Amino acid sequence: MKGKMIGEGTRPLICTPLVGKTKDIILLELVTVLEKEPDIIEWRVDFFTQIADTAAVIEVAKAIRNAAGSIPIIFTIRSIREGGQPISLSDREAIELNAAICKHTDVEYVDCELSNEPENIKYLREVARQNNTKIIxxxxxxxxxxxxxxxxxxxxxxxxxxxxxxKVAVMPKALDDVLTLLSVTLEARRKVKIPLISMSMGGYGAVTRMIGGVFGSSLTFAVGQNASAPGQVPIDDLRTVLHIVEKSMGR
Incomplete structure (x- = not known):
């Protein structure tokens, strides 16, 4: 039995990242994260020093999946052009690594950047469908x-x-930008049928991680041990805020 999936329920799910560089560090990080009881765990594979070794990546993904029990896993390769780490893989090689995860592990989600070539996105979509993996x-x-x-x-x-x-994540230069992100999320919630994730990053945007669910975001990111993006809030603090917001709104 899997845990909650993105889009289920009324409260946004809390996701915590794993950003270790080696298998041993990642698995130690996972122990700390699991103690915080997140709803979902994201493995940011672009931090992993062996990212070019598909067998090593699959091995770690399986270890994370097994240790996480009922908690769903997101497998993410964030490109440097979208704020990720410098990696040796081309865009196509990153897509192929995502495809390998779909084929050879029970990871529930893979992340695919919309800046990829359309043919790469469509290829990964077909592989994911054949293997019952969902794409963010x-x-x-x-x-x-x-x-x-x-x-x-x-x-x-x-x-x-x-x-x-x-999923949309952007950096605000002013509070007006935060309002833009929240407004777009609300409008998108009314126009599209798939679950949405949105956040404004950094200090200005931290509030969106707390109240984004009110506007239609189905997931928010929090710090379990290490942050993967600016503005992430410690998971215990975020859980408290979400509970207060939910209670105040009578949900």
């Missing part, structure tokens, strides 16, 4: 917050590609 279609901008129309289109694109979850 993601867009990240660590420099600024694009306009409302652009962000809304990213959610629409995720649905039109036939992917399972749409």
């Amino acid at each position: 279609a993601s867009f990240h901008n660590f420099d600024y917050t694009p306009g409302k129309d652009i962000l809304l289109q990213k959610f629409v694109d995720a649905q039109e590609y036939g992917l399972d979850v749409g």
